[in-house]
Amino acid sequence: MASYYYSKLQQLNHVLFWGFALLISACEKETHQDIYKPDGTLADIKELSAGQSTTFTFTSVAFDTPADWASEGPMYQRFLDGDGLYDTPRQYANGPYGGLGPLYVGFSCAGCHNNAGRSKSTLFTHGGSGNGHSVFLSFMRTPNDQYHRQYGRVLHDQAVFGYKPEGRLRVHYTEKEYEFPDGEKYSLQTPHYEVYDWYTPPIAAENLEMSVRTPLRHVGMGLMLAVDPREIKALEQQQYPEYGISGEINWVVERGVKQIGLSGHKAHHADLTVELGFLSDMGVTSTRYPEEIGYGQEQNKGDDPSIEISLKDLADVDYYLHTLGVPARRNVDDPQVQMGEKMFMQAKCHLCHTPTLHTRPEGVSLIDGTPLPWLGGQTIHPYTDYLVHDMGPELGDNFSQFNASGDEWRTAPLWGIGLQEVVNGHTDFLHDARARNYVEAIMWHGGEGDVSRQIFYNMTKEERDALVAFLRSL
Numbered sequence: 001m002a003s004y005y006y007s008k009l010q011q012l013n014h015v016l017f018w019g020f021a022l023l024i025s026a027c028e029k030e031t032h033q034d035i036y037k038p039d040g041t042l043a044d045i046k047e048l049s050a051g052q053s054t055t056f057t058f059t060s061v062a063f064d065t066p067a068d069w070a071s072e073g074p075m076y077q078r079f080l081d082g083d084g085l086y087d088t089p090r091q092y093a094n095g096p097y098g099g100l101g102p103l104y105v106g107f108s109c110a111g112c113h114n115n116a117g118r119s120k121s122t123l124f125t126h127g128g129s130g131n132g133h134s135v136f137l138s139f140m141r142t143p144n145d146q147y148h149r150q151y152g153r154v155l156h157d158q159a160v161f162g163y164k165p166e167g168r169l170r171v172h173y174t175e176k177e178y179e180f181p182d183g184e185k186y187s188l189q190t191p192h193y194e195v196y197d198w199y200t201p202p203i204a205a206e207n208l209e210m211s212v213r214t215p216l217r218h219v220g221m222g223l224m225l226a227v228d229p230r231e232i233k234a235l236e237q238q239q240y241p242e243y244g245i246s247g248e249i250n251w252v253v254e255r256g257v258k259q260i261g262l263s264g265h266k267a268h269h270a271d272l273t274v275e276l277g278f279l280s281d282m283g284v285t286s287t288r289y290p291e292e293i294g295y296g297q298e299q300n301k302g303d304d305p306s307i308e309i310s311l312k313d314l315a316d317v318d319y320y321l322h323t324l325g326v327p328a329r330r331n332v333d334d335p336q337v338q339m340g341e342k343m344f345m346q347a348k349c350h351l352c353h354t355p356t357l358h359t360r361p362e363g364v365s366l367i368d369g370t371p372l373p374w375l376g377g378q379t380i381h382p383y384t385d386y387l388v389h390d391m392g393p394e395l396g397d398n399f400s401q402f403n404a405s406g407d408e409w410r411t412a413p414l415w416g417i418g419l420q421e422v423v424n425g426h427t428d429f430l431h432d433a434r435a436r437n438y439v440e441a442i443m444w445h446g447g448e449g450d451v452s453r454q455i456f457y458n459m460t461k462e463e464r465d466a467l468v469a470f471l472r473s474l
């Protein structure tokens, strides 16, 4: 009986899924509109990563360019205002661009998300390197899900004069070499983290759960929030037992409401976390988070009760992130890239890195009520299902967030990935930047990604190179 109902349910899901898919493909023609490139020629539909939000700038500001519809008049001015708040280093003193600290991890959003991308992860191995601070966020808590009283949500490895940083993070890698069947070598480096220079007596390893994360590229943030939730639910229903793939929605509770998690490496946030970014990463307080970083710590003098960033400024940053364009695909007619796309399907990458999704007809409205209808009714190519998948213990961090377990991660969106090297000067991938190039990123796929990894492993060199060429065209 139970199995009868189960199979009926499965059928119903199937009908719902395909009914929905058909509905969407019927709409596809209607929503596609002619988009002209800056040189006046008509864009090829394959180039349009994000419908009318597709941009054609492929330089170091490829991720940091507004969509066409936000690039003039008052809308452009507001984009620039948000961008300014995003880029400008905060000062300790209160006032415009003030409020840094007393404890912090970075002094501007752009320090970690340089040019709206993924800054190179640098550590204090030599007394500070790169732009002077680490771009990793190290989440920490006790084994029973509490914050450590003398610490907070993340390890603050920076402090203003008169305060001590909470501690410093050190990483060392152990490296192992492997070989493809044709003899080509690749190597994988496993990170090992250690916190040192604790400002209190060190927290014993058995009392510390930690997850170290690298910043995410800001590609298609507005469109991500506009994705039709019915489509994500349908993708969750679509399981592939023959390949061991079964994605899950990470249901999160934010502002007291249960919602589909979309952002963050574990899809553990439903919005763009602008207020949290200002508070938790930089120590800048707002009316949503009025308590200074380090509140409750012995070293917090409680001498600065002021609100350090206005709701208007926060909304401008949120607006900036929503109006960023998505770079068009490049080299879509290159035979190697086309072969690579076939290899991508052959290796079942597309079962998680979903090539095509659609946004809700109405688009989104920002918290302050600003409607952004341009984000609505678009056919987009984010190469993710926004679901979390079990990627095996080797990628796991033993750090669950809502229903994403330690081994589960959100399928990384691949749109724009081919430009990370131009924008940020490196090809470090995965949640903790352990992979140094595309091949390493693929060869780390375990768990539900294992079948893909095996298929890739058994490809010829020509096929592997083609697949990477395809990724570089995204």
Ligand code: HEC
Binding pocket: 086, 105, 106, 107, 108, 109, 110, 111, 112, 113, 134, 135, 136, 137, 213, 214, 215, 216, 217, 218, 221, 262, 263, 264, 265, 266, 272, 273, 274, 277, 278, 281, 282, 317, 321
């Ligand atoms: C110290 C480095 C650092 C600073 C400073 C920082 N971020 Fe981040 N950001 C990260 C990391 C690391 C992640 C991934 C975290 C995770 O998985 O939870 C992230 C994730 C995000 C995401 C989610 C993106 C996605 O694709 O899901 C957004 C949006 C974001 N940051 C915006 C901001 C804004 C706005 C600011 C400034 C107020 C900011 N960040 C400051 C490191 C930083």
Ligand code: HEC
Binding pocket: 245, 265, 344, 347, 348, 349, 350, 351, 352, 353, 389, 391, 395, 409, 410, 411, 412, 413, 417, 428, 429, 430, 431, 432, 438, 441, 442, 445, 448, 449, 452, 453, 456, 467, 471
């Ligand atoms: C079972 C689902 C699944 C399959 C199948 C899959 N991936 Fe992934 N992929 C993920 C997840 C989840 C992540 C994020 C893992 C992490 O951050 O540790 C990811 C990360 C990546 C990244 C790193 C992106 C970044 O910005 O850091 C690349 C590149 C990638 N995948 C390519 C591929 C390719 C190519 C294939 C096919 C050979 C493939 N993936 C198959 C789920 C999948």
